[in-house]
Amino acid sequence: MQVFYAPDVSGDTHILDEKESRHIIRVLRMKKGASVRLIDGKGNLYEGIITDTDQRKCAIGIVSVTKNYEKRSYRLHIAMSLLKNTERFEWFVEKSVEIGIDEITPLICRNTEKPGMKTGRIQNIIISAMKQSLKAQKTVLNEPCLFGDFLKRNNEGTVMLAHCSDNIERKGIAEVYKKGEPAVIMIGPEGDFSEEETAMAEKKGIIPIHLGNSRLRTETAGVAACHSVYFINQ
Numbered sequence: 001m002q003v004f005y006a007p008d009v010s011g012d013t014h015i016l017d018e019k020e021s022r023h024i025i026r027v028l029r030m031k032k033g034a035s036v037r038l039i040d041g042k043g044n045l046y047e048g049i050i051t052d053t054d055q056r057k058c059a060i061g062i063v064s065v066t067k068n069y070e071k072r073s074y075r076l077h078i079a080m081s082l083l084k085n086t087e088r089f090e091w092f093v094e095k096s097v098e099i100g101i102d103e104i105t106p107l108i109c110r111n112t113e114k115p116g117m118k119t120g121r122i123q124n125i126i127i128s129a130m131k132q133s134l135k136a137q138k139t140v141l142n143e144p145c146l147f148g149d150f151l152k153r154n155n156e157g158t159v160m161l162a163h164c165s166d167n168i169e170r171k172g173i174a175e176v177y178k179k180g181e182p183a184v185i186m187i188g189p190e191g192d193f194s195e196e197e198t199a200m201a202e203k204k205g206i207i208p209i210h211l212g213n214s215r216l217r218t219e220t221a222g223v224a225a226c227h228s229v230y231f232i233n234q
Contacts, residue, residue, distance in 0.1 A: 001035055001036065001037050002024070002028060002030070002036050002037065003036075003037045003038070003039060003131045003134060004016060004020050004023075004024065004036060004037070004038050004039075004060075004131070005020065005038075005039060005040075005041065005127050005130065005131060006020070006038040006039070006040055006046070006060075007040050007041050007042070007138075008040070009038060009040050009044070009046055009062065011062070012061065012062050013051065013059055013060065013061055013062065014038065014046075014048070014059070014060045014062060015057045015058070015059055015060075016057065016058045016059075016060060018056050018057070020058070021054065021055055021056055021057055021058035022055050022056070024036070024050070024058050025053050025054075025055045025058055026055055030050060030053075031050065031053065032050050032051065032052070032053050033049060033050060034049070034050045035047070035048070035049055036048050036049070036050060036060060037134075038060060038062075039069075039130060039131065039134070039135070039136045040136070041127075041130070041136070041137065041138030042136075042137070042138070043067065043068045043069060043071060043136050043137045044065055044066065044067050044068075044069065044136055045065070045066045045069035045134075045136045046060075046062050046063075046064070046065050046066075047062075047063045047064045047065075047066075048060040048061055048062050048063055049061045049063060066136075068136075069136035070134075070135075070136065071137070072100055072102075072233070073179075073180050073233060074179070074180050074181060074182065074183065074229065074233050075102045075103075075156075075157065075182040075183070076100070076101050076102050076103075076182075076183050076185075076226065076229050076230075077101075077102060077103040077104075077105065077155070077182070077183070077184045077185075078096065078101060078103075078104055078105075078184075078185050078186075078187065078222055078225060078226060079104075079105040079106075079107050079145070079150055079184065079185070079186045079187070080092065080104070080105075080106065080107060080186075080187040080218065080219075080221075080222045081106075081107045081108070081109045081111075081112045081187065081188050081189035081218060082106045082107065082108065082112055082114060082115055082116070082117055082144060082189075083113075083114065083189065083190065083218055083219065084113040084114045084190065086114070086117065086118065088217070088218070088219040089106070089117065089122075089219060090121070090122060090125055091219055092218075092219040092222040092223060093122055093125050093126060093129070093139075093141075094125050094128070094129045095129075095223045095226075096139075096222060096223060096226040097125075097126050097129035097130060097133065097135065097139050098129050098132060098133040098135075099133075099223070099226050099227055099230050100135065100226070100230055101139050101226055102137070102139060102140065103139065103140040103142065104139060104140070104141050104142065105142040105144075105145050105150060106141075106142070106143075106144040106145070107144070107145060107146075107147055107150060107186065107187075107188075107189075108144050108145065108146050108147065109147045109188055109189050109193060109194070109197060110147070110193070110194040110196065110197060111188070111189045111190070111191035111192065111193070111194060112189045113189065113190070115144060116144075117144060119141070119143075122141055123141060126138065126139050126141060147193075147197055147200075148200065150186070151200060151201065151204050151206070155184045156182045156184075157181050157182025157183055157184055158176060158177045158178070158181050158182070158183050158184070158207065159184040159186075159204075159205075159206045159207065160173065160176065160177070160183070160184065160185045160186065160206065160207045160208075160209045161185075161186045161193070161198065161201045161206045161207070161208055161209065162185060162186065162187050162188070162209050162210065162211055162221055162225060163188055163192055163193045163198055163208060164192045164210075164215065165192065165193075165195070165198060167195075168198060168202065168208050169208065170208045170209050170210040171207070171208070171209055171210070172209065172210060172211075172212075173185075173209055173211070173225065173228045173229065173232070174228070174232060176207050176209065177229065177232060179232055179233050180233065183229050185209075185225045185229070186201070186206070187218060187221050187222050187225060188218065189218060190217075190218055211224045211225060211228070212224070
């Protein structure tokens with residue numbers, strides 16, 4: 001069954017925006033009476049039926065709603081450095097949303113080569129990945145944040161920093177993170193966190209971790225961290 005994003009569903013009938021209306025009628029050629037699903041990004045999944053096939057304002061009659069649809073028992077926040085190749089950062093966003101992630105903060109670190117991002121494009125990737133993986137809760141995308149400023153935040157739960165240096169003892173995620181707890185994982189740029197940054201994190205009590213023996217690209221590390229927390233919570 002097709003899934004569409006509708007952030008402001010209310011009442012017995014919902015009118016899709018022009019983009020979704022055009023997609024459902026012109027591209028998918030769906031007809032009146034066809035069954036669809038809507039997700040609102042707030043945790044709700046709606047079962048509906050097409051009642052009006054207007055290409056600019058397709059109407060969906062709401063049949064039922066499931067609140068807190070497949071709500072996770074944990075909260076995951078990954079703060080990862082922006083990358084020189086923006087497509088790699090976008091790939092991380094897409095895959096982490098599909099697996100399940102609550103919040104993403106793009107980090108600007110000492111070795112970050114390209115600090116900017118296309119917010120609108122990434123928000124569209126998040127919505128697309130939500131629909132693909134049938135997630136009803138929309139991942140929060142924060143504005144890019146300086147490494148030092150992120151350390152000043154009151155981050156709840158187990159806060160971890162994944163880096164490659166052998167100068168500091170690192171543990172695996174499963175050794176420091178407990179099922180059901182909120183998790184915050186910081187992941188550095190291609191050149192890793194600087195020694196100054198790892199020292200700053202250590203002073204803040206952030207736990208240094210590794211992601212296995214392989215040396216991973218930043219975006220791969222982000223997905224691996226996301227999946228590790230997901231796996232522990234199964």
